Amino acid sequence: MKSDRTKPEAQPRVTILDVARAAGVSKSSVSRFLDERMPKSDSETAQRVRQIAIDMGYVRDVSASSLRRGKTGMIGVIVPRLTDTVMAMLYESLAHAAARSGQFTIVATTEDEPGADRRAADILLRRGVDGLILSTARHGEDFTDELVDRGVPFVLTLRTDGKCRSSVGDDCLGGYLATRHLIDLGHRRIGLIAGPNYASSATGRVEGYRKAMAEAGLAVDPEWIRSSTFGIESGGEAARQLMALKESPSAIFAINDNTAIGALSALSRLGLSVPNDISLVGYNDIPVVSHLPTPLTSVKIPFEQIATAAFELLSSETVSARERIRVAMPTLIPRSSSRPWSEKS
Amino acid sequence: MKSDRTKPEAQPRVTILDVARAAGVSKSSVSRFLDERMPKSDSETAQRVRQIAIDMGYVRDVSASSLRRGKTGMIGVIVPRLTDTVMAMLYESLAHAAARSGQFTIVATTEDEPGADRRAADILLRRGVDGLILSTARHGEDFTDELVDRGVPFVLTLRTDGKCRSSVGDDCLGGYLATRHLIDLGHRRIGLIAGPNYASSATGRVEGYRKAMAEAGLAVDPEWIRSSTFGIESGGEAARQLMALKESPSAIFAINDNTAIGALSALSRLGLSVPNDISLVGYNDIPVVSHLPTPLTSVKIPFEQIATAAFELLSSETVSARERIRVAMPTLIPRSSSRPWSEKS
DNA sequence: AACGTTGTTGGGAACGTTCCCATAGTCAAT
DNA sequence: ATTGACTATGGGAACGTTCCCAACAACGTT
Secondary structure (H helix, E strand, O other): OOOOOOHHHHEEEOOOOHHHHHHOHHHHHHHHHHOOOOOOOOOOOHHHHHHHHHHOOOOOOHHHHHHHHHOOOOEEEEOOOOHHHHHHHHHHHHHHHHHOOEEEEEEEEEOOOOOHHHHHHHHHOOOOEEEEEOOOOOOOOHHHHHHHHOOOOOEEEEOOOOOOEEEEHHHHHHHHHHHHHHHHHOOOEEEEOOOOOHHHHHHHHHHHHHHHHHHOOOOOOHHHEEOOOOOOOHHHHHHHHOOOOOOOOEEEOOHHHHHHHHHHHHHHHOOOOOOOEEEEEEEOOHHHHHOHHHEEEEEEEOOOHHHHHHHHHHOOOOOOHHHEEOOOOOEEEEOOOOOOOOOOO | OOOOOOOOOOOOOOOOOHHHHHHHHHHHHHHHHHOOOEEEEEOOOHHHHHHHHHHHHHOOOHHHHHHHHOOOEEEEEEOOOOOOHHHHHHHHHHHHHHHHHEEEEEEOOOOOOOOOOHHHHHHHHHOOOOOOOOOOOOOOOOHHHHHHHHHOEEEEEEEOOOOOOOOEEEEHHHHHOOOOOHHHOOOEEEEEEEEOOOOOHHHHHHHHHHHHHHHHOOOOHHHHHHOOOHHHHHHHHHHHHHHHOOOOOOOEEEOOOHHHHHHHHHHHHOOOOOOOOOOEEOOEEHHHHHHHHOOOOEEEEHHHHHHHHHHHHOOOOOOOHHHEOOOOOOOOEEOOOOOEEEEEE
8 A cells, every 4th residue: 555656746847938948038939949840940049949948858738739729730530440450450550650740640430330430520529630531431421521511621541432532442453453363363253252332442342353354254143242241250151152052153252351251261161171162362461361271362452551642631732633532552462262273173 | 623522611619708608607607517527517507508508519629628627638558559459459448448437548559669668658648648558568667667757647457567557357367267178178288379478468377377287287398388479470380389399289278369370370281170189279359269260269358347447547546555456357268279188089 | 683604606817839920130232 | 321121039919728716695593
């Protein structure tokens, strides 16, 4: 009970006034010298004052600064959940990008529930964020209109609505690359574990799939396309359905790594081997998939690049229609889960 | 180019003064009526003023409020990384717990690098957090002393240094349960993929392992214990080393699910089947492990409970020595990766 | 009727910073 | 020497809220 290792009394704060007094200049000057927004100012005194501030242990009070400036330097990020590694990767990249421009991100989650993004945005805006980055865009929702009306700067990422400023991966290309890879390996009957159709990331990849199939002159049986919720369980269910078809596919392209993992598990439980009996390709290249017993072929998304572009879009005053949606190129990473196929086997 | 869907001019803010004017009372009264910290106040006028505030779309300016109150209502959380699902689960639980007490969490990551927690704490403190929750405690580091000196309230979580306020899982019990489970199944030679010895979570589980082995009268060959970095790759390497022993183990307890996944992969590549040739138990019960081709037996940690306790510790003025370290009970979740063993096979 | 006790109210001064503006200083060109 | 055009400086007023305190009202007790 005697020496509780927390909470002695806090030291009194060193203010800009203390620094001013110590340096023999006015608070206004100190404020100017310490203003990170104007790069020049390195006169004789400026440097001296800055050094004194450091020596005295001065740290700017963000509350006071934000109050006066009308900006907090915080950007709100909305993701479905952080326990989805893809979203965690995105968020970490966004946090890095923010730090690079002297800003800071705070995050709120929606669990992918329909109305939750509005609530999340509200919480973040109450906290005083200067802008929002949303990865929860849904086709046919007017939530973004509300943000526009309120004058809140925002950018969509990973998923776009096709209208608002967005920084996304080229999902169509990614879907094409994945499917094309399987076609090149000799597969003809390729199943698709699609995503929910409210997400542009999912529909884009489906589009890429169709494009690759069409280009190869392969007809797509509608039965080959099964939707999912992006979840592992859901991917397993879709895989089971695909394998229950009279002419089951020899390869499956899963809309993301989660559904691919679910599929892997379901296939294994059906006594099917990946890649001997069936090839499998995922999407996102989350760390775990390269370390599975059968390392998964997947499509890598350049998150850092997407995050950087998102911040550029967020901070630019106006953006031409052409540049409103920034698209980053994905890369296919071939691994053991996909292998050549010949029809006779 | 014409209708850029972001940035019209922002509306002028509704202040407490506007509300006061509209309601015909003083700003002081409005401030009091809207103060969430005092629950009582529901006089006639109080309710009327509150309603007017809502109708006018008033939202409190956190910067001004924080400046005056000297508190921001933000708690900083430091984790190694969010792309580790365990840490993401922890953070989400902490975020929930914070929301329940009207607070908000912001997060910074360290990548588990030695000095990075100090930097992360600095960033968060500059942002004005009222306190810190650290999951990066290391044995034999004096970083926490610095926080104590500066008068910053903080709590350790998941990992403890044994001195400061902490909210952790009972790692010794968890390690015991996992090992005991394998012993009960008939295993006698049980390998351990330990963690880095700077983390109390890892050393606690090792302790539990030793306890269970000792209790069963089983000698522990030092060769059976391999350290790791908590990473997938590292778990695979440890598993390979274990299986290279002249008398290789019939079961492996991995310090966390990541190393278990790495082990699973390595074993599979050695042509060994889990659980037929060897049993495997992980720790943390991250979502993916229950959906692997061989669902993994794991130990579940009550994150919500740990998060709640962390906030209680953070906000309580004084804490008796006995209650300084709060310990939550883990639960073993048996799945297919562990099965009975008899020596003759 | 005078007294404390309790509760509610509004005026005004903080909180620490930034920004506007007026003043003073420097230099070059007239 | 006077003007003009800059640049560096400090005083003071914001920013929106909370908190202190004094004023007042309402009540029951002596």
